[in-house]
Amino acid sequence: MKIPSILENQRAFFATGQTKDIAYRKAALVRFRESIKNHEQDIIDALTADFKKPAFETVATEISVVIKEINLAIKEIWKWQMPKKVKASLLNFPSSAAVHYEPYGTALIIAPWNYPFQLAVGPMIGAIAAGNTVVLKPSELTPNTANLLEIIITEVFDLAYVHIVQGDKEVAQELLKQRWDYIFFTGSVPVGKIVYKAAAAYLTPVTLELGGKSPCVVDETALIQQTARRIVWGKFVNAGQTCIAPDYILVHSSVKDALLKAIAIEITKAYGADPKISQDFARIINEKNFDRLSEMLENATIYKGGQTDKNDLYIAPTVLTDVSVADKVMQDEIFGPILPVLTYDKNEEIASVINAMEKPLSAYVFSRKRSFKNWFNSTFSYGGGAMNDTLIHFINDKLAFGGVGHSGIGSYHGEKSFYTFSHAKSVVKRGTWLDVPVRYAPYKGKLSLLKKFMNWL
Structure with missing residues (x-):
C-alpha cells in the first residue's frame, strides 16, 4: 500500500x-x-x-x-x-x-x-x-x-x-x-x-x-571504585550505542591514574579478559559505524582495549588517554565503546570543554562535594542527568526525558x-446570569473605571 x-x-x-x-x-x-x-x-x-x-x-x-x-x-x-x-x-x-x-x-x-x-x-x-x-x-x-x-x-x-x-x-x-x-x-x-x-x-x-557529547565529570572526592563501576556500566551497555551514554570523562588530575586503573579492572570484571567471547557484550550495528569508530582509534593513546574485528563488527571496550579537545574522538558523539579521558584542575577548565560544544542530552557528575554538584548543575544546560551514577534518570517515568538545543x-x-x-485546549465557560457592560463600546467615561479595576486586580 x-x-x-x-x-x-x-x-x-x-x-x-x-x-x-x-x-x-x-x-x-x-x-x-x-x-x-x-x-x-x-x-x-x-x-x-x-x-x-x-x-x-x-x-x-x-x-x-x-x-x-x-x-x-x-x-x-x-x-x-x-x-x-x-x-x-x-x-x-x-x-x-x-x-x-x-x-x-x-x-x-x-x-x-x-x-x-x-x-x-x-x-x-x-x-x-x-x-x-x-x-x-x-x-x-x-x-x-x-x-x-x-x-x-x-x-x-x-x-x-x-x-x-x-x-x-x-x-x-x-x-x-x-x-x-x-x-x-x-x-x-x-x-x-x-x-x-x-x-x-x-x-x-x-x-x-x-544526542550529543554527554560529559562525565569526576572530581577528587569521588568514590573511585564505585564511580568506575557505574561509568563502565553506563558507557559499555549496548556496546556504547546509547544516546545518553557518558561520551567522555573529565577527571580531576589528582585522581586520574586511580580512576583509569579502576575502570580497567571493572571492564575485566564485567566482560572478562577477552570481551569478544563474552555473552554480555553487544556488537556494532554495521560496517559503516564500525569504520567510523575505528578511525577514532587511529593514532590514539589506548589505555585499555582497542582490539577490533570487522568480520564480527567487534570493537573492544576501549579507554583512551592523552586526549585533547582537538582530537577526532572529541568532535562528534562517539556512539560506541570508546571512552576518552581528559583531565582538569580547575572548574574553569571543565567549563571551557563543555561550553565549546552544543548542549548535551545528558551529563553526569561523580562527587561527594555538594557545592561542586550545585555549581555544575547551575552552570551547564543539558537535557537530564544524574549525580554519582549514569543513565538512571531515563528509567524514572516521573521524570520527563528529552534534550535541549541540539x-x-x-x-x-x-x-x-x-x-x-x-x-x-483551554476552555472558559461563561455564566449568563450577569453581563457587566463596562467592556462594551461606547467607551466614553469608562477608562478611569477600567484603570481602577485593573490596579485592584
Whole structure:
C-alpha cells in the first residue's frame, strides 16, 4: 500500500472517533501488553540476531521499560484524560476554566536502531494513550526487530489504527513529504534537522530526541571504585550505542591514574579478559559505524582495549588517554565503546570543554562535594542527568526525558508521553446570569473605571 493511502486510512479511522474512547484505548494497550509478553523470547532472539544484544540487556533496557510504560498508561489514562480545572479570571466573572486534552490526529513515529524495540514502542504507548492513530517507521538497520514489530502490531491493531511502514531512507523521505498531525523522531542531530525542516512545511508539531557529547565529570572526592563501576556500566551497555551514554570523562588530575586503573579492572570484571567471547557484550550495528569508530582509534593513546574485528563488527571496550579537545574522538558523539579521558584542575577548565560544544542530552557528575554538584548543575544546560551514577534518570517515568538545543526538542516518558501527544485546549465557560457592560463600546467615561479595576486586580 502506498504511503498516501496509508495516511488516508489513518485519518478516516481517526474521524470515526473510536480512538477518542478511553475504554477503546485502554483495551488496545492491554492487548498490546499481552502480545509483547507472549513474544518476549522472540524479541530477545531478534535483537540477538540484529547485533548480538545480550538477553539481559534486552529484557532490562527494552522489554521491561516498555511493559512498565504500558502498565502506567493503563492504570492512569482515565486520570490523565480528565480536564484540569484552573482558577477562573475575575475579568470573566462569572465563569469557570479548564484545560481539555485531545489527540492531535495521526502521528508519525520514526524509530532508531540502537534500542529498536523500546524506542519504537515507547512513543507509541503515549500516542495511543492520547487517542491518536499511529504510523511507525522502524529502523531498517535492525531488520529482525522490525519484522517482529510488524508481526506484533498486525496481530494487535487494525492497520488503520496503527500501521508499520518498513524501508530505507527513501521510504522515510516519502513519509516526511506527507502532512502529519504530529511527528516524533529519535535519532541523530543531522537527520533531526531534516525531520524538523519537513515538519516546518506544514507547521507540524514535533518531538526530536537527538544526542550529543554527554560529559562525565569526576572530581577528587569521588568514590573511585564505585564511580568506575557505574561509568563502565553506563558507557559499555549496548556496546556504547546509547544516546545518553557518558561520551567522555573529565577527571580531576589528582585522581586520574586511580580512576583509569579502576575502570580497567571493572571492564575485566564485567566482560572478562577477552570481551569478544563474552555473552554480555553487544556488537556494532554495521560496517559503516564500525569504520567510523575505528578511525577514532587511529593514532590514539589506548589505555585499555582497542582490539577490533570487522568480520564480527567487534570493537573492544576501549579507554583512551592523552586526549585533547582537538582530537577526532572529541568532535562528534562517539556512539560506541570508546571512552576518552581528559583531565582538569580547575572548574574553569571543565567549563571551557563543555561550553565549546552544543548542549548535551545528558551529563553526569561523580562527587561527594555538594557545592561542586550545585555549581555544575547551575552552570551547564543539558537535557537530564544524574549525580554519582549514569543513565538512571531515563528509567524514572516521573521524570520527563528529552534534550535541549541540539540534543532535542520536547520530552516524553510516563505521564509526559500522554501530554506530548495531546493538544491542551483551554476552555472558559461563561455564566449568563450577569453581563457587566463596562467592556462594551461606547467607551466614553469608562477608562478611569477600567484603570481602577485593573490596579485592584
